[in-house]
Amino acid sequence: MTAAVIEAEAPAPSRGARVLAWVRRNPTIVIGSAILLSLVGLAVLAPWIADDPLNFEPTNRLKRPTAQSWFGTDRFGRDVYSRVVYGTRISLVVGLSVAVLATAVGLAVGILCGFYKRVDGVVMRVMDGMMAIPAILLAIALITLMKASLLIVIIAISIPEIPRVVRLVRSVVLTVRALPYIEAAIASGTRGLAIMARHVLPNTIAPLIVQATYVCASAILLEAGLSFLGAGTPPEIPSWGNVISDGRTFFQIAPWIIFFPGVLLAVTVLAINLVGDGLRDTLDPRIARRM
Amino acid sequence: MSATTTPALEVDGLKKHFPVYKGVLSRPAGAVRAVDGVSFAVTRGETLGLVGESGCGKSTVGRVVLKLLEPTAGRILLAGEDVTTLAPGAMWTHRRRVQIVFQDPYSSLNPRMSAGAIVGEPIGNFGLAEGAERQERVARLFRRVGLRPEFMRKYPHEFSGGQRQRLGIARALAPEPGLIVADEPVSALDVSVQAQVLNLMIDLQEELGLSYLFISHDLAVMRHISHRIAVMYLGRIVELADKRTLFAEPLHPYTEALLSAAPVADPARKRRRIILQGDVPSPARPPPGCHFHTRCPYAIARCKAEDPALGEVAPGHHVACLRREPGAPPVALTPTV
Numbered sequence: 035m036t037a038a039v040i041e042a043e044a045p046a047p048s049r050g051a052r053v054l055a056w057v058r059r060n061p062t063i064v065i066g067s068a069i070l071l072s073l074v075g076l077a078v079l080a081p082w083i084a085d086d087p088l089n090f091e092p093t094n095r096l097k098r099p100t101a102q103s104w105f106g107t108d109r110f111g112r113d114v115y116s117r118v119v120y121g122t123r124i125s126l127v128v129g130l131s132v133a134v135l136a137t138a139v140g141l142a143v144g145i146l147c148g149f150y151k152r153v154d155g156v157v158m159r160v161m162d163g164m165m166a167i168p169a170i171l172l173a174i175a176l177i178t179l180m181k182a183s184l185l186i187v188i189i190a191i192s193i194p195e196i197p198r199v200v201r202l203v204r205s206v207v208l209t210v211r212a213l214p215y216i217e218a219a220i221a222s223g224t225r226g227l228a229i230m231a232r233h234v235l236p237n238t239i240a241p242l243i244v245q246a247t248y249v250c251a252s253a254i255l256l257e258a259g260l261s262f263l264g265a266g267t268p269p270e271i272p273s274w275g276n277v278i279s280d281g282r283t284f285f286q287i288a289p290w291i292i293f294f295p296g297v298l299l300a301v302t303v304l305a306i307n308l309v310g311d312g313l314r315d316t317l318d319p320r321i322a323r324r325m
Numbered sequence: 326m327s328a329t330t331t332p333a334l335e336v337d338g339l340k341k342h343f344p345v346y347k348g349v350l351s352r353p354a355g356a357v358r359a360v361d362g363v364s365f366a367v368t369r370g371e372t373l374g375l376v377g378e379s380g381c382g383k384s385t386v387g388r389v390v391l392k393l394l395e396p397t398a399g400r401i402l403l404a405g406e407d408v409t410t411l412a413p414g415a416m417w418t419h420r421r422r423v424q425i426v427f428q429d430p431y432s433s434l435n436p437r438m439s440a441g442a443i444v445g446e447p448i449g450n451f452g453l454a455e456g457a458e459r460q461e462r463v464a465r466l467f468r469r470v471g472l473r474p475e476f477m478r479k480y481p482h483e484f485s486g487g488q489r490q491r492l493g494i495a496r497a498l499a500p501e502p503g504l505i506v507a508d509e510p511v512s513a514l515d516v517s518v519q520a521q522v523l524n525l526m527i528d529l530q531e532e533l534g535l536s537y538l539f540i541s542h543d544l545a546v547m548r549h550i551s552h553r554i555a556v557m558y559l560g561r562i563v564e565l566a567d568k569r570t571l572f573a574e575p576l577h578p579y580t581e582a583l584l585s586a587a588p589v590a591d592p593a594r595k596r597r598r599i600i601l602q603g604d605v606p607s608p609a610r611p612p613p614g615c616h617f618h619t620r621c622p623y624a625i626a627r628c629k630a631e632d633p634a635l636g637e638v639a640p641g642h643h644v645a646c647l648r649r650e651p652g653a654p655p656v657a658l659t660p661t662v
């Protein structure tokens with residue numbers, strides 16, 4: 035009876051209150067996603083908020099930031115602000131595509147390795163080999179084999195990221211497989227594919243999502259690094275790496291060319307990592323979810 | 326043998342050896358003889374206790390009976406049907422007959438499934454009921470094990486250890502098995518909760534006519550729930566008897582030592598504590614002859630050479646000890662050291 039009284043007296047918190055409580059508990063996710071959302075806004079709205087990033091104005095070379103060109107101009111008189119805004123598109127597209135591609139391939143391969151010992155021995159040695167080569171070198175090698183294009187850049191960055199995902203998925207699958215609830219499932223008549231789908235996969239998703247955010251951040255950095263080295267995104271496409279690369283030789287007389295894309299790059303990676311850390315904390319099954 | 330007297334489970338000469346690999350090339354180098362020739366039967370409605378210290382192979386017996394592990398040798402008969410060599414696909418139809426309850430109430434439930442889904446899974450697997458009917462069956466199982474049906478929507482982490490174990494029991498009951506292998510089902514629980522879960526299991530046995538193969542190292546628990554008890558040492562059964570007989574007059578020196586180690590809630594009672602010397606030998610290299618002779622206070626020269634068989638010394642009382650063999654001159658066992 036007392037329980038009923040208590041229930042009646044304490045009204046269920048409203049939807050707004052619950053959302054607010056969640057926001058307060060997960061400030062990193064909220065801040066990180068807010069930054070990411072504004073970056074996505076920049077990328078989507080680029081044609082309306084920025085000028086043509088390829089527009090030459092040879093008379094306006096290496097100008098300081100002014101009211102006309104907020105981030106100044108580069109050695110061809112191109113507007114750095116417009117180039118940085120358009121560069122956001124490249125970075126986000128590369129980050130997201132690599133995260134999706136590497137995670138999908140890594141998940142499939144990792145589950146195979148976790149379940150079939152024969153596949154495991156061979157595939158994991160290949161993965162070890164891939165991890166022994168620095169990601170940027172492997173990506174450069176892959177890009178030089180093919181004609182430079184954005185798609186090739188995405189594939190070339192995904193390949194060195196795959197082993198990290200495979201390792202994670204494989205270790206989770208091996209851990210989960212040895213747990214009694216898998217034995218219980220077998221004993222109660224659950225068969226192979228259903229065990230994978232019902233018991234193994236759902237317990238792999240949480241760490242995988244967290245890993246995907248880190249893959250995304252590292253892909254954005256790798257793309258910028260490749261562009262900076264001139265081995266990545268073709269130079270006619272304004273990506274942050276290309277802009278920084280262009281401004282490198284002038285950084286003593288025109289530091290704004292590398293300053294603004296550099297800051298945006300750092301902020302983006304920081305935001306993604308904030309979201310990743312926040313997700314890791316909320317998705318951890320050991321921390322009871324109350325939402 | 327008529328259908329009603331067919332034992333729920335019969336195990337004959339069961340062996341499970343785990344190969345040990347050594348070196349870079351992983352060449353087989355011997356085997357761990359976890360279970361080394363075990364025979365017993367569990368009749369309908371009976372609880373057979375399997376007792377022994379850690380590493381004696383009692384849990385392995387449970388897993389082999391469920392065919393979660395393939396036996397190395399021997400025969401397993403579930404309700405009279407030989408399932409020893411069945412491939413996973415063919416075994417599937419027999420899985421309904423035997424279920425398992427695990428020791429760890431935490432890792433034996435999938436944290437990402439709701440309690441209702443966990444208990445309902447076996448019902449769906451065997452196509453026993455679908456949709457609303459399945460929900461109704463799950464709700465009945467919840468009530469049967471003392472959980473409120475509203476808990477079906479909750480997730481495992483929202484339950485206490487005892488409640489989780491009740492969920493595990495409900496899942497085991499779901500496909501309506503005749504036999505449940507209970508692998509230390511109360512060892513991870515508080516003593517007060519242990520009694521509740523044990524009593525629940527006893528009630529269920531009376532209501533549903535279940536047979537239990539009850540694995541535990543806890544003699545007090547064994548005494549409470551078992552009808553007959555088998556004592557295991559280093560992969561073999563050394564003594565098998567009715568509960569009363571076993572506790573009153575243990576015939577195997579190991580059983581004697583084991584019982585003397587259990588506390589008795591009576592300070593006035595004088596007890597002779599038998600303390601065994603040394604450690605359990607490695608099951609990868611069990612000693613020749615009687616496995617127990619290295620630690621047996623009554624061992625004689627013959628024990629090192631001859632392997633005692635499990636023989637019936639009194640009706641229903643089986644012992645594997647050379648000094649207790651039928652026909653052997655009756656000896657009052659006295660320590661040789």
